[in-house]
Amino acid sequence: xxxxxxxxxxxxxxxxxxxxxxxxxxxxxxxxxxxxxxxxxxxxxxxxxxxxxxxxxxxxxxxxxxxxxxxxxxxxxxxxxxxxxxxxxxxxxxxxxxxxxxxxxxxxxxxxxxxxxxxxxxxxxxxxxxxxxxxxxxxxxxxxxxxxxxxxxxxxxxxxxxxxxxxxxxxxxxxxxxxxxxxxxxxxxxxxxxxxxxxxxxxxxxxxxxxxxxxxxxxxxxxxxxxxxxxxxxxxxxxxxxxxxxxxxxxxxxxxxxxxxxxxxxxxxxxxxxxxxxxxxxxxxxxxxxxxxxxxxxxxxxxxxxxxxxxxxxxxxxxxxxxxxxxxxxxxxxxxxxxxxxxxxxxxxxxxxxxxxxxxxxxxxxxxxxxxxxxxxxxxxxxxxxxxxxxxxxxxxxxxxxxxxxxxxxxxxxxxxxxxxxxxxxxxxxxxxxxxxxxxxxxxxxxxxxxxxxxxxxxxxxxxxxxxxxxxxxxxxxxxxxxxxxxxxxxxxxxxxxxxxxxxxxxxxxxxxxxxx
Amino acid sequence: xxxxxxxxxxxxxxxxxxxxxxxxxxxxxxxxxxxxxxxxxxxxxxxxxxxxxxxxxxxxxxxxxxxxxxxxxxxxxxxxxxxxxxxxxxxxxxxxxxxxxxxxxxxxxxxxxxxxxxxxxxxxxxxxxxxxxxxxxxxxxxxxxxxxxxxxxxxxxxxxxxxxxxxxxxxxxxxxxxxxxxxxxxxxxxxxxxxxxxxxxxxxxxxxxxxxxxxxxxxxxxxxxxxxxxxxxxxxxxxxxxxxxxxxxxxxxxxx
Numbered sequence: 001x002x003x004x005x006x007x008x009x010x011x012x013x014x015x016x017x018x019x020x021x022x023x024x025x026x027x028x029x030x031x032x033x034x035x036x037x038x039x040x041x042x043x044x045x046x047x048x049x050x051x052x053x054x055x056x057x058x059x060x061x062x063x064x065x066x067x068x069x070x071x072x073x074x075x076x077x078x079x080x081x082x083x084x085x086x087x088x089x090x091x092x093x094x095x096x097x098x099x100x101x102x103x104x105x106x107x108x109x110x111x112x113x114x115x116x117x118x119x120x121x122x123x124x125x126x127x128x129x130x131x132x133x134x135x136x137x138x139x140x141x142x143x144x145x146x147x148x149x150x151x152x153x154x155x156x157x158x159x160x161x162x163x164x165x166x167x168x169x170x171x172x173x174x175x176x177x178x179x180x181x182x183x184x185x186x187x188x189x190x191x192x193x194x195x196x197x198x199x200x201x202x203x204x205x206x207x208x209x210x211x212x213x214x215x216x217x218x219x220x221x222x223x224x225x226x227x228x229x230x231x232x233x234x235x236x237x238x239x240x241x242x243x244x245x246x247x248x249x250x251x252x253x254x255x256x257x258x259x260x261x262x263x264x265x266x267x268x269x270x271x272x273x274x275x276x277x278x279x280x281x282x283x284x285x286x287x288x289x290x291x292x293x294x295x296x297x298x299x300x301x302x303x304x305x306x307x308x309x310x311x312x313x314x315x316x317x318x319x320x321x322x323x324x325x326x327x328x329x330x331x332x333x334x335x336x337x338x339x340x341x342x343x344x345x346x347x348x349x350x351x352x353x354x355x356x357x358x359x360x361x362x363x364x365x366x367x368x369x370x371x372x373x374x375x376x377x378x379x380x381x382x383x384x385x386x387x388x389x390x391x392x393x394x395x396x397x398x399x400x401x402x403x404x405x406x407x408x409x410x411x412x413x414x415x416x417x418x419x420x421x422x423x424x425x426x427x428x429x430x431x432x433x434x435x436x437x438x439x440x441x442x443x444x445x446x447x448x449x450x451x452x453x454x455x456x457x458x459x460x461x462x463x464x465x466x467x468x469x470x471x472x473x474x475x476x477x478x479x480x481x482x483x484x485x486x487x488x489x490x491x492x493x494x495x496x497x498x499x500x501x502x503x504x505x506x507x508x509x510x511x512x513x514x515x516x517x
Numbered sequence: 518x519x520x521x522x523x524x525x526x527x528x529x530x531x532x533x534x535x536x537x538x539x540x541x542x543x544x545x546x547x548x549x550x551x552x553x554x555x556x557x558x559x560x561x562x563x564x565x566x567x568x569x570x571x572x573x574x575x576x577x578x579x580x581x582x583x584x585x586x587x588x589x590x591x592x593x594x595x596x597x598x599x600x601x602x603x604x605x606x607x608x609x610x611x612x613x614x615x616x617x618x619x620x621x622x623x624x625x626x627x628x629x630x631x632x633x634x635x636x637x638x639x640x641x642x643x644x645x646x647x648x649x650x651x652x653x654x655x656x657x658x659x660x661x662x663x664x665x666x667x668x669x670x671x672x673x674x675x676x677x678x679x680x681x682x683x684x685x686x687x688x689x690x691x692x693x694x695x696x697x698x699x700x701x702x703x704x705x706x707x708x709x710x711x712x713x714x715x716x717x718x719x720x721x722x723x724x725x726x727x728x729x730x731x732x733x734x735x736x737x738x739x740x741x742x743x744x745x746x747x748x749x750x751x752x753x754x755x756x757x758x759x760x761x762x763x764x765x766x767x768x769x770x771x772x773x
Contacts, residue, residue, distance in 0.1 A: 134592045
């Protein structure tokens with residue numbers, strides 16, 4: 001077995017356990033809500049349309065967006081509950097994933113439940129009344145048993161959807177089989193992506209088959225067959241969940257990471273340093289940019305690395321650019337005052353947004369700066385990462401230089417680099433510490449008008465950890481210790497196609513190179 | 518004399534502009550077999566359903582053994598009244614024996630008593646005991662309706678309502694089932710109200726025939742008194758069975 005696959009298998013018990021816990025809870029909760037809704041919808045045609053239309057509407061929301069929307073919503077509710085009853089809860093991780101997947105599972109169960117109950121032969125309903133059943137007896141003794149096969153078919157569909165969509169809970173901080181897919185996608189580790197897809201597909205198929213046994217048992221009134229299916233599901237859940245008994249205990253420190261290689265590497269480095277000093281560390285990876293800071297400010301993360309320009313624009317909503325030192329100083333003061341967050345210091349390198357082009361293409365068009373690019377932009381296509389065109393940095397350079405690109409396309413970062421090297425796009429939004437700039441023979445364009453803010457990588461500490469001596473001792477040596485070249489090399493060792501390192505390996509090698517271990 | 522088993526007192530029921538029952542009064546005694554005949558839409562089925570509370574009258578009152586139906590809990594009332602209808606409506610997920618014993622189960626009889634009752638009723642409706650363990654889908658139409666009758670009788674009701682009970686059966690089965698039911702009716706001293714559009718069936722089975730038209734009872738009487746009626750609608754209803762009997766006699770001779 002290759003070391004990559006071996007490493008993937010090593011994480012399977014934890015990922016699978018969370019995935020099963022999440023899907024099973026969402027499906028169970030979905031059933032608890034959907035069945036009464038289906039009964040109500042079958043009884044009363046005035047609520048039938050709104051219920052079915054509502055469930056369909058939820059289904060039209062892309063599942064990733066639905067998952068992401070629950071984070072700010074829960075943050076508000078949690079803050080309100082903390083004000084009212086002095087008790088808040090985590091808006092990150094299990095809860096938003098559970099709620100979104102529950103909503104997602106409802107449509108097939110509500111729809112099949114309603115249809116199943118309504119399609120019971122009217123003569124049988126008449127008989128149920130005639131023999132003296134109460135409406136409740138009619139429901140439980142006649143309608144639900146007769147509708148059971150149709151309802152179970154809906155449950156099967158819901159189960160397959162839920163297990164598939166649960167892979168998308170990784171970006172809101174919930175561990176799942178999606179962790180393979182998201183980190184694999186980021187580091188171009190296709191073995192990992194395939195492993196994640198395969199594991200989740202296999203889980204969905206096995207679940208579907210077992211539920212199929214229950215469905216067939218219900219249709220043929222074969223209790224033995226339904227029993228085997230139900231027992232299979234139950235045993236499967238119990239076996240899958242056993243690893244959580246050891247993994248489930250809360251780690252003392254939660255290290256956050258956004259969704260790209262540099263973040264994985266730095267988070268691994270931080271985690272390792274905490275563990276070296278006898279602490280316990282757990283990672284929450286693949287967080288969205290906006291989610292990460294709010295999670296830290298609310299204490300759900302203890303530490304993560306962000307970039308001064310990002311915080312400047314997104315958190316402080318500033319558009320001016322007073323220069324590198326001033327930004328860092330003001331940021332440190334304002335975040336401490338406003339949220340109690342400690343900016344421990346800069347790691348020593350910048351990961352700035354920079355527009356990059358292929359060397360040969362830039363030379364041919366005579367483009368060296370963003371001014372040159374603006375003059376030529378009418379004939380060029382621009383590629384951005386998924387968030388770039390929605391970010392204030394884009395607004396800032398667009399206003400400063402007045403671009404007029406022929407077309408704009410958004411890519412997942414890995415594919416964005418493919419697009420510029422293959423010529424699908426002419427210029428991309430890159431990061432100055434990205435190892436692929438040198439490796440792909442790209443050149444970054446200068447910013448003579450200083451429209452892009454500085455992006456010093458800074459270590460952020462959560463409000464309730466600012467006096468944590470062990471954490472500060474673990475992290476202080478990192479401040480000012482990492483050069484942009486060292487970071488670029490480490491990033492490239494993860495991003496390259498051959499001889500790739502895993503982020504944890506790259507972190508170790510970086511520590512060694514910098515003499516930090 | 519004690520209260521009649523069933524008494525309708527000035528019962529009226531209207532659906533929009535259509536008057537299904539117009540000021541109908543009728544008394545049915547213990548042991549009496551009454552047939553309600555009339556065309557489709559005449560109101561005979563509506564009348565039947567007011568007796569077990571499936572339909573509530575707009576005005577007037579229905580009494581069962583002296584108690585006003587409006588004062589009784591509907592599902593408790595229905596457990597006291599057997600109900601048989603054309604579509605039978607056996608529960609497909611229950612065995613024949615479970616179907617028969619459903620009302621006793623709702624009444625809280627224990628398992629042994631229910632099983633004994635189901636076995637007794639299989640005998641009563643002339644079905645073999647081993648049929649009790651089968652599911653309804655495995656039975657012929659005639660067998661299913663025998664189970665329907667058994668289910669109606671399971672909780673030992675005094676009253677049985679039948680809505681075109683034999684209408685979907687072939688003539689031979691229908692004849693046999695009708696005769697068998699009439700015998701049960703007498704043996705158990707039931708009061709039976711049967712809706713039918715078939716005058717011949719009414720003449721052969723009922724003690725008293727009620728002719729319903731446009732929501733009113735236009736004739737009430739024994740087969741003999743109805744035969745003497747000069748009412749044109751009644752005469753028309755009787756014309757068909759008379760003509761059939763004459764033609765049969767003509768073709769087959771005096772042996773009929």
